[in-house]
Amino acid sequence: MDREADRYTLNNRELWDELAPVHFRSYDIKGFLSGHSSLDAIQMKDLGSIKGKKVLHLQCHIGLDTLSLARLGADVTGIDISPRSIEFAEKLKKRSGLDARFICSDIYRLEGKLKAGYDIVYTGQGVLCWLKDIKEWGRIISRYLEKGGMFYIMEGHPFSCIFESGGKGIRVEYDYFKPGPLRFDDWDADYSDPSYRVRSPSYEWQWTAGDIVNSLIGADLRIERFEEYPFLFFKRFKGMKKGKDGFWHFKSGTSGYVPLMFTLKARKI
Template sequence: MQGEQALAINRSYWDAAGEVHGNGADQYYDLDALLSGRDSLSHVEDRAVRAAVGSVRDLDVLHVQCHIGFDTVSLARRGATVTGVDISPVSLGKAREVAARCGVAPSFVEGDANDLGEHLWDRFDLAYATLGVIFFVPDLTAWMRSVGRCLRPGGRLVLVDYHPLHTMFGCREPLQAVCSYDAAGPFVWEGETTTHARPSVPMPVSRLVTYRHTVGDVVTSAVEAGLTVQSLTEHTATDLECEGAAREADGWVRARIGGEPAPLLFSLLAVKAPR
């Protein structure tokens, strides 16, 4: 499948998701909580940002693949000047409405994260991309280069996403691999689709194109793009609801294989070399 065709299919999917997310029907995008002032960053996302830059106050932040802008709003509330970029005009329309209701004024730009335009280059202290990002990236090195061009020298990238070991096993019971660990794709999904926020509710679109990248791919792609990797952390617990995982007695969400916690998320911190 050609890249433009896959992009068009996924834009339609995210347009449909932008229509249904954040309308009070799901807990993942809890609009009432955001409106009341709750920060939307998860524990892992918050720790990654603080490890990368400390406070975001007075920083220029690019929120890559921002969808309906909940984290964009939260970063703006922390004092950053934030620009959210996404391929879906419907999602961006929802993001603008959400930001206005929350009393903040980030910028929102329609664009493909795999090839961001020159108007965004060399402008940002931090690029922030989290959760469900690299599934939609056909060439991870090209994505890293695209995002890296938007950073000023010395700027930081925070990438938090679902661990490929977790997504390899999906949500089936009993536990069963749905693909090989290093299967790359593209995977073209035909038929009923759902979203991470509403996994039991069918979407009004019937096609989706995804890709897989190993942890090694993530690190190697960052290096090939000229970024210096500062850390790669794998996380076996999160405060987020995750398909195929359960909230345990201590309040943390885990997925277990053979009774032992397996990685759910990873966080990559990288820096663009100073001139």
């Protein structure tokens, strides 16, 4: 099973290598270079002041959020499995004149590449479905955190993963309790650049809310906050509209009342 999971992870790395240049064109790089942050108001408030803190950013992709954290005064290390993503992260670092360290690695193969002692481990916005082992995920976070250090994630709500676009809203399509992975090769368009048709298939795992919190609890992290929201950080379903707050909402109807996103804050004990 492990070897099979590794094969899926390698396939997913190809997908993220394909998407890195697409996102370097379609993410708001111009805005970022002119001083805007890619972090939204919820994350900013939840994180509080991170000036001078040692931050580890897991699954950092092209480094936009990593460098936004750096701009707030943190000493940040970003990790990503995709070499192309890290290439673009380095490019963005150079262009922005900000400082951060990027390491190209599978989060499951970090041992020997990274020392512990972080004040904050930060991750989120499309990360959990790429992870083959949710129990080990909590242990990795715990390994790199100082005692009293904070873990923070903003992520798509696991409950929302059972839906597909349908009619004016959403319809139930997937099992909540089946971790998968599921293969997707019928992407119509990339989430950030709708004009781009994704070529590589993806293999995605579906972790329940219980899997996520229990992974952290089992790794000596005390959950301090778990919030649910009826909106999301990307356009996941047809019919969603971007609000003034920068998040994607359903205009009306009951589908606006299902949880689409969560944030979680935990502390290493």
